[in-house]
Amino acid sequence: MVERTGHALFVREFFRHPVRTASLVPSSPALAERMADVVPATGHPVVVELGPGTGAFTHALQERLGGRGRHVAIDLNPRMTGHLARRFPGVEVVEDSADALPRILAERGTGPADLVVSGLPFTVFETGERPLVETIASVLAPDGAYTQFSYSWTRWAAPARRQRARVRASFAHVETGRTVWRNFPPAFVYVASGPRSSAEVTAAAPTSTSAPAPAAAGVLPL
Numbered sequence: 001m002v003e004r005t006g007h008a009l010f011v012r013e014f015f016r017h018p019v020r021t022a023s024l025v026p027s028s029p030a031l032a033e034r035m036a037d038v039v040p041a042t043g044h045p046v047v048v049e050l051g052p053g054t055g056a057f058t059h060a061l062q063e064r065l066g067g068r069g070r071h072v073a074i075d076l077n078p079r080m081t082g083h084l085a086r087r088f089p090g091v092e093v094v095e096d097s098a099d100a101l102p103r104i105l106a107e108r109g110t111g112p113a114d115l116v117v118s119g120l121p122f123t124v125f126e127t128g129e130r131p132l133v134e135t136i137a138s139v140l141a142p143d144g145a146y147t148q149f150s151y152s153w154t155r156w157a158a159p160a161r162r163q164r165a166r167v168r169a170s171f172a173h174v175e176t177g178r179t180v181w182r183n184f185p186p187a188f189v190y191v192a193s194g195p196r197s198s199a200e201v202t203a204a205a206p207t208s209t210s211a212p213a214p215a216a217a218g219v220l221p222l
């Protein structure tokens with residue numbers, strides 16, 4: 001079990017690259033379920049996963065896809081990608097940086113993504129020439145969605161607030177779910193839809209007043 005899920009590998013990689021790995025343990029199945037909730041129930045969606053690590057979300061996404069569509073998983077860490085490729089032969093595993101997302105999808109000819117799922121730490125969003133959230137919005141189909149998680153106890157900390165502002169600037173609608181207590185530490189998921197172009201982001205005032213999408217059951221405004 002430990003070998004298959006890669007828990008030991010995850011802990012080792014945390015001590016090797018603490019900032020980049022950002023967590024001592026992988027996300028729980030309960031959080032993974034919440035992240036995968038957004039996978040379209042029909043058709044052949046293009047799903048892109050950023051920072052899959054040892055595959056906590058990958059497993060839930062694969063279950064949801066049930067062999068449909070394409071699933072591209074991008075992680076910088078070669079030990080993580082090696083493990084992931086062995087564990088999930090149906091997933092297109094890429095060892096690269098999330099910033100290279102447009103090039104990676106172009107090389108693979110996937111077309112626009114229907115869903116981008118991020119398991120990346122917020123530190124990754126604070127670097128790079130082009131804001132990563134803008135890059136993510138740029139590869140999504142107009143009706144595509146972006147989902148990421150945040151630890152509840154850091155909700156009002158500066159990096160989490162900055163990240164929310166970036167997501168709000170790049171997406172017309174952002175909704176956040178209830179706390180997933182069965183995760184260490186407890187976390188919540190937010191789902192952004194209505195991707196904006198870089199030109200729209202630049203033109204938008206920092207305090208966007210876009211009307212939120214109608215709230216689904218169990219979902220609160222961000």
Ligand SMILES: C[S@@+](CC[C@H](N)C(=O)[O-])C[C@H]1O[C@@H](n2cnc3c(N)ncnc32)[C@H](O)[C@@H]1O
Nearest residue numbers: 021026027051052053056075076077097098119
């Ligand atoms: C917090 S772990 C999350 C792993 C998994 N999604 C989970 O929830 O258990 C973050 C992962 O992001 C990867 N990562 C960090 N920076 C990255 C980057 N710039 N591009 C791609 N992957 C990155 C790390 O190697 C690590 O596997």
